[in-house]
Amino acid sequence: MVPLSYYLVLSGILFACGVAGFLIKRNIITIFMSIELMLNGVNLSFVAFAAHWHALAGQVFVFFVMVVAAAEAAVGLAIIIAVYRTRETLNVDQVNLLKL
């Protein structure tokens, strides 16, 4: 059997990649996708723990995470469209009107 820690390491690496993408990338859509990557990493760890401890609640939770991620993606992309309409750019460095 695959030890739990392997799954957790994979989950951690995916999460770290998501964070890195969030920090490095300039396109807002790519940043969003990094967020989705983070969520996926977390989902993996949930399922791994659920399998390890024989608790189905973990899998149910993953289900809910996906639902929420879907909702969030919908609204977030709508916002991106709205921002694109006004700022005509997808570069996150140029959407800085809140600068002091």
Added chain:
Amino acid sequence: MNESLNLWLIPVLPLAGAAINGFFGKKSSRTAVSVIALTFCGAAFAWALWVASQFSSLSQIPHQEYLAHWIRAGSLAADFAFYLDQLSLVMLLVVTGVGFLIHIYSVGYMWDDPGYYRFFSYLNLFMFFMLTLVLANNYLLMFIGWEGVGLASYLLIGFWFTKDSAASAGKKAFIVNRVGDFGFLIGLFLLIQHFGTLNFAQVFDKIRPIAPETAGAGLLTAIGILLMVGACGKSAQIPLYVWLPDAMEGPTPVSALIHAATMVTAGVYMVARSHVIFERAPIALTVVAIIGTLTALFAATIGITQADIKKVLAYSTVSQLGYMFMACGVGAFSAGIFHLMTHAFFKGLLFLAAGSVIHAVGGEQDMRKMGGLRTYIPWTFMTMGIATLAIAGIPPLAGFWSKDEILWKAYQANWIYWLIGLITAFITSFYMFRLLFMTFFGDYRGQEVDAHGHAHATHGHDDHGHGEPHESPAVMLVPLMILAVLSFVGGWVGYGDHFGHFLAPVFGSGQATEAANQASSYTEYLLMGVSVLVAVLGAFLAWLLYVSKPFLPRMIAEALGGFYQAVLNKYYVDELYAKVFVKPLVDGSTSILWQGVDRKVIDDSINDAADGAQHVSDNVRHMQSGNLRSYAGWIAAGAAVVIAYMIWLGVGR
């Protein structure tokens, strides 16, 4: 104490009058204000008379009445309670009686002043505090009255506060008083520390068994001297007398009431009340006597040279107060109080009459511009003449009895006191008759009073179409006449030492005994004759210099040259104080307290705090860059910190 005389009414009635006039007086008519003020003050006087009538039927003297609980701190208990014995009864009658007469006078004097209601409010307030002082049964309540009369004095001296000199004079009075109060307070602290109470009855009961400190200075000497410091401030003795001449900036009724009859006598009253302490501290008593004697002489010499009519009277007051302290200092407390009473009559009369004179000549106070007024203002002249005779000590007027009593007791203590007192009596007679002659005799030297009646003073003055000096209205003359009668007959209570007998239960065994009195009555009559002779000589000299040969004063002044200048300038004492005390204090205050502490420490610390906040926020605001990625960076870093902390927590366990 089952019978209650409701003593509390006596101070509280004027307080009510002060409050009503203070709050509602501005919108009320002058008549209303006068009625309120006179009614409440008169009611206090009437009540005092009633109390006097009931006095002999009191079951216990001293009679105490408790009004309200005030301070209970450990063993120290000071309450709003009143103390009535012969001494406070005398003071009570003097204060309310003379005060009431002066209230009546002020109705006429201040009629045209725009601050009419304020004047009467302050005057009633003063009566409240003075009566509290006189009737208090403990030092703390007396101190409230003490401070309160200082406050009222400040308000009234600076009544015309738009005038710089008046405002400064008010300040000076208050501050110099404060210096004295500091000594008074330390004396009170010593009393609390060693006897645990400030209540008169209890404190004196505790002190009575203590043996007199003849061996040297001890606790009671210290307390006595400190109390005397307070009395010096309030009663204008050396070295704290400098405020009284400046206090003449206030309206004349104020000078009459506060700076002649009542407030300045508070010091004498306090010393007399504390006689138990002083009798057991001979050194302190000697200090009192010396200060009183020196002040009497010192002030009298200055009074010779002054040209302002009120200043002459001011220095005269200082000098007469010196007599009172001299009396107390030789142990003759009842003689001091006797002189206090007669002095209230004739000095009050002198001031009121001087006010009448000033009113007559349209505000002029310089005697060199007066003269020959006795034809214009005969009533004022007559009353002032009576007062002058009284103060000079001509029998059978009041001043003779009281002053002679003092000189006799002083002689019994030490002939030097008597000699200086005699010289002072001579000078007193001289300058008072000088005042009388310069003002009322000779030719009128003043300019014509113009249609508006103002020469240089700013007090209100009714318009008269003609330009001649004119007599005062009846409302001002009647108090003058009453006081004149009192100045005439007021001393007769001293005949046969009745007054002393009356006060004997208070002052007890500190007096010279009857036997000693009778044994040397021959000497007493001799001394009486000497003092009368001296008074007449003074009057004669004044007549010589100011009526028959008016060119002489100028010649004498020039002959004396620098010495005369020094006396004229009050021996430059004010300048000395300014240089030694005032200037260093003001400079130190400016440089250390203002620039150093207030600006640098307090203001700068607040400014630096504000600047600091600004700097910090200047630097922190860069965090809000509007850049999504930097926010993400901060979040990641923060998350790492939190994870590290949680791991550290978990691992450390």
Added chain:
Amino acid sequence: MSVHLVLFLAFAAIALAGAINLLAQTHPINSALSLITVMAALAGEYLLLGAEFVAAVQVIVYAGAVMVLFVFVIMLLNAGVEERTRGSRVAIFLGVPGTLLGSVLVAWILLRHSGTEQVAAGAWTDTLAQAPAQAVPGSPQTIGPLLFHEFLLPFEITSILILIAIMGAVVLASKPPSAPVPPKED
């Protein structure tokens, strides 16, 4: 070297490759396709862990709906290769070390406890009695009752959440009534 391990490593490799490719690509559409690969690999992982239902939902909802949405938006906005702009110093100098630190700490914790885990023996704790005995844990027959009994409230709330999200997306993305304001270049 069991089959499980081999399969795990294979799927893991694909997932990691996809993740790194997401970071490396410049065009967002390439990143999107990489993400789809990651999700597919993860679906395989879920199957390895016995979570059939979750794996199916992952493919249908996540890869099939959410990522399609992403791709639609990329095409709609005609996103191009992202240009290089001056980034944020904070992100690079504070964020990356922070991430590294966090990862290192987590890895350290995991490795401290590795080798000690035991697969808990015995029945799955929260399956219901009415589930068929031979059903694989993680199948719809077992997840379903759980979803509709213990987790009914979150289920209903998430449905409302989706409703709100739909309305929000519609409102936000609808065309504004007037012409857009041109951006101010600073």
